[in-house]
Amino acid sequence: MTASPTAPSPALAASDNGVAATRWLATGSLLALIVLCLAWELVLAPLRPGGTWLAIKALPLCIPLAGILKNRMYTYRWVSLVIWLYFTEGVVRGWSDQPPSQWLALVEVALCLVLFTACTLHVRLRQRNAKAAAALAEASADSGTAAPAVH
Numbered sequence: 001m002t003a004s005p006t007a008p009s010p011a012l013a014a015s016d017n018g019v020a021a022t023r024w025l026a027t028g029s030l031l032a033l034i035v036l037c038l039a040w041e042l043v044l045a046p047l048r049p050g051g052t053w054l055a056i057k058a059l060p061l062c063i064p065l066a067g068i069l070k071n072r073m074y075t076y077r078w079v080s081l082v083i084w085l086y087f088t089e090g091v092v093r094g095w096s097d098q099p100p101s102q103w104l105a106l107v108e109v110a111l112c113l114v115l116f117t118a119c120t121l122h123v124r125l126r127q128r129n130a131k132a133a134a135a136l137a138e139a140s141a142d143s144g145t146a147a148p149a150v151h
Helices: 010-044 053-069 073-096 101-143
Strands: none
Touching: 010 053, 010 073, 010 101, 053 073, 073 101
């Protein structure tokens, strides 16, 4: 029994599921990091009673949100680099602050690691899909059959 030429291969379908999963994971962890930064500095453990201007650290995280929601590959790439600034802040404050700020810093570190992993895997899976689609298109062009649609 052979697969029909218009059906996507099982490997591409599984990879598409991985791309979707990493996209949702990246979006969720980025949103959670924005909420954490705001809540931390305004309500949960501000440096001064009533909140601090340190809450503006959430603004740079809002910039890539549009690109992540639009599924732009370039955004995933640079977010995976910029997130290390927030990771560093989380490590420093996790080491030097007192609870509850210390616990919030550890949550920030965990969210940064999840976001980095999701962005990295997302880029890797999308590049693998593009190579597989190009190879499939080349093979079908060589054989004279129509290439299957790849998402």
